Amino acid sequence: MTATLGDIDRYIAEGQTKGARWVIVAVDRWDHCNYPIFVKADEDFWAKYPDGSNMQGCDEASDHQHPSVPVSDQRAERRAHYEPPRGETS
Numbered sequence: 001m002t003a004t005l006g007d008i009d010r011y012i013a014e015g016q017t018k019g020a021r022w023v024i025v026a027v028d029r030w031d032h033c034n035y036p037i038f039v040k041a042d043e044d045f046w047a048k049y050p051d052g053s054n055m056q057g058c059d060e061a062s063d064h065q066h067p068s069v070p071v072s073d074q075r076a077e078r079r080a081h082y083e084p085p086r087g088e089t090s
Contacts, residue, residue: 002027003034003059008075011036016064022082023062024048029055041065045084 003011003025015023020038022045027034039045050056062074063082074080 002032005075007034008060012062012064012071012075014038021063021065022084023064024050024058025060026050027057027059029057034059046086049083 008025011023011025014036015038018038019040021041022039024037024039025034026037027050037048037050039048050058060080061083062071062080063069063084064071066074066082069082074082
């Protein structure tokens with residue numbers, strides 16, 4: 001099941017409460033369920049990123065501290081992808 005806008009809103013709100021910079025909307029490719037992965041600015045984003053192993057993938061990624069695109073605009077995109085460059089955490 002693909003995450004609805006309501007699901008994404010809940011993931012973003014929960015991520016903000018937990019102090020996450022990024023919220024990854026991950027998908028289990030076996031049953032197609034989505035779930036959030038929260039990543040704080042001082043954590044390695046790419047270590048938490050579902051890379052396709054174990055049938056896990058990424059549907060979206062939002063950046064709550066993006067310098068030019070507010071979260072509200074990211075949320076409105078069909079499939080937002082605001083991952084940091086590899087090797088960069090914040």
